[in-house]
Amino acid sequence: MAFRVGASQSVLRAFAERHGGIVVKPTMGSGSLGVRKVRSPEEVPEAWAWLEAFGVGEFMAEELLTGTEISVETFSIAGRHSVLAVSRKDSGGGVVAIGHALPAPLSAQCAADVEDVVCRMLDAVGLVDGPAHTELMLTADGPRVIESHLRCAGGRIAELVELVYGIDAERLTCQLALPVGVPALAPVSRGAAAVRFLTPPPGRVRTVEGLAAARRVEGVVRAEVGVEPGGPVEPLRWSEDRCGLVVARAEDMATAERRARRAAALIRIRTEPFPAVPTATMHDLLRAAAEVLDPFGVTAS
Known part of the structure; x- marks a missing residue:
């Protein structure tokens, strides 16, 4: 997937002119905050004004992929990656998830392709032990990685995984520190x-x-x-x-x-309706949620 990091309207426009529809997001983000679809170069001025007003600053632009969006939950032990579950994501045409469901209905070939792409990506970033949550788009050209996180999934996906497969990825992560380690993983579906x-x-x-x-x-x-x-x-x-x-x-x-x-x-x-909706920046919302995107960049007061 093509991408570009930038901090100016000219960079955003050049990327949109090259790829058509794009997705623009903060370089550090959480919960789809500050993510916006730009479906054509003509929408760039409006998108740029919104990014400035929302306080995004440096951004990442990605080509807009189309297809079915899925999430893949994995757990790695000594460099070997096991797929725990694949869920289907519903964003209702927007950028914030309004639903997840699993197991996603994939053909045997598609499931194999997804596993191959995800495992090669985890190898490339050097993951050895622990959970990962990877989001992909099933496009006409095959599965494409959107983003990946070396943590358990949010959006209640972890709860769905435990309901269907009986696997608690957070517990497994804690078990990595124990002498007994993590048992062999062999997920067996118990419904959906x-x-x-x-x-x-x-x-x-x-x-x-x-x-x-x-x-x-x-x-x-x-x-x-x-x-x-x-x-x-x-x-x-x-x-x-x-x-x-x-x-x-x-x-x-x-x-x-x-x-x-x-x-x-x-x-x-x-x-x-609210009498008036106060203007809030990305940092206002993060502060209200007590969420820190860069803990290493925070100085103690």
Whole structure:
């Protein structure tokens, strides 16, 4: 995948003119914060104005890949990488995930290609021990790596993996430090699972209804709401702006996804528009979430 790091509108425009649709993101980021799709060179001035106002600064531009987006969870022991699970991601056409489901329905050849690409990438970065979470796009030309993280997955994917395969990657990571080490990994599917996030219209919450009904839907193992009347629902700028979720199980991925969607639809979070939406930068949002992207760059006070 083609990419370019830059900090000026001219760099952004040149990359867009060469590749057409692109994705622009901060060089250090979290939860899709500051990520924006630029579908043509004509959108560059608007995108650049937004990047400046949002305080992105240095950015990475990537060619916009099309296809099915998946996440691959792996665990490495002494340089040998094992694929634990492959999930399918739903971003609803945007950049923030609103759902994940696994096991993703892949052909035997596609699964082999995905494993090969991910393992070669982990070899290239020198991963020896521990978990990794790698995001890929299944394009017409095969699987392409979008990004990878040497950590357990977020977005409740780790919970889905444990529900379906009985594997707790965080526990495995801690076991690396023990004399007994990590046992041989042989994931065996026990059905399927899906998570659906709640993303109601932004505004002040008036009422929250339907949570009990959602919990009664067949296969639902978790349903949570993170807002209450009088509180805010923020515009969907990053993962932290999602305000609830439903996790469901089933015998196959399609059914698990359908149950999660059905239960999520029963939870009704009614909002009224904010009188005025204050302007917030990327750093404002990170500070409010107490999240530090570069812990080595933070000086003690």
